[in-house]
Amino acid sequence: MEDEYVLERERMVEEQIAARGLRDPRLLAAFESVPRHLFVPEDMRHLAYADGPLPIGFGQTISQPYIVALMTDLLKLKGTERVLEVGTGSGYQAAILAHMAAEVHTVEIIPELAARAEKVLRELGLENVHCHLGDGSLGWDEAAPYDGILVAAAAPDVPETLLNQLSDGARLVLPVGGRGFQELECWERRGKKFKRRAITPVAFVPLRGKHGWGGG
Ligand code: SAM
Numbered sequence: 001m002e003d004e005y006v007l008e009r010e011r012m013v014e015e016q017i018a019a020r021g022l023r024d025p026r027l028l029a030a031f032e033s034v035p036r037h038l039f040v041p042e043d044m045r046h047l048a049y050a051d052g053p054l055p056i057g058f059g060q061t062i063s064q065p066y067i068v069a070l071m072t073d074l075l076k077l078k079g080t081e082r083v084l085e086v087g088t089g090s091g092y093q094a095a096i097l098a099h100m101a102a103e104v105h106t107v108e109i110i111p112e113l114a115a116r117a118e119k120v121l122r123e124l125g126l127e128n129v130h131c132h133l134g135d136g137s138l139g140w141d142e143a144a145p146y147d148g149i150l151v152a153a154a155a156p157d158v159p160e161t162l163l164n165q166l167s168d169g170a171r172l173v174l175p176v177g178g179r180g181f182q183e184l185e186c187w188e189r190r191g192k193k194f195k196r197r198a199i200t201p202v203a204f205v206p207l208r209g210k211h212g213w214g215g216g
Contacts, residue, residue, distance in 0.1 A: 137155070
């Protein structure tokens with residue numbers, strides 16, 4: 001699909017993603033085909049391909065392209081998987097996952113954001129994305145288990161509920177830590193055991209809900 005942002009998008013992929021070491025051709029192709037500018041508020045479209053996060057309203061953000069790419073890459077998707085995203089936000093990460101996996105479930109707690117993201121995803125014809133409204137700190141039991149789970153908001157600790165919704169060999173990628181900065185963690189299920197790897201420091205908005213900040 002040609003649009004006025006094609007060149008900016010190509011530059012984003014080259015300079016922000018490939019040049020930083022993420023070179024999976026499927027990943028790069030996904031970032032080249034998803035029109036990020038459609039996921040940001042209209043008055044920010046000129047900044048859509050910049051190297052950083054952007055506000056999307058309700059105190060929330062669309063993550064920096066490189067962080068979306070890094071978290072996606074850590075899931076090691078082949079294209080056949082069913083994946084869960086917690087924190088739909090703008091829907092951009094879900095659109096990238098739609099190109100990398102067979103089936104995507106994404107959960108958002110703020111109704112207005114969930115509705116807006118679903119509309120953009122529908123307009124793009126991404127029919128393998130299923131949008132849900134609710135507390136994603138509980139995962140999304142109806143479609144579990146998942147071959148990958150990605151959490152786009154910072155949790156105080158890794159929610160056991162999410163680990164339990166992983167299939168064997170699957171990975172959970174999430175930021176863990178307090179307000180401000182956190183550590184990006186990658187958990188892998190091996191039978192009844194879970195192996196944790198710390199990846200890099202990140203800065204995410206807090207996860208709300210039962211297993212987020214504030215509980216309840
Ligand atoms: N992945 C998003 C994107 O591509 O635009 C960015 C997500 S933004 C950094 C984090 C999102 O997580 C916000 O939209 C926020 O409302 C949502 N969120 C926070 N706690 C949540 C919860 N318990 N369940 C579902 N969504 C939650």
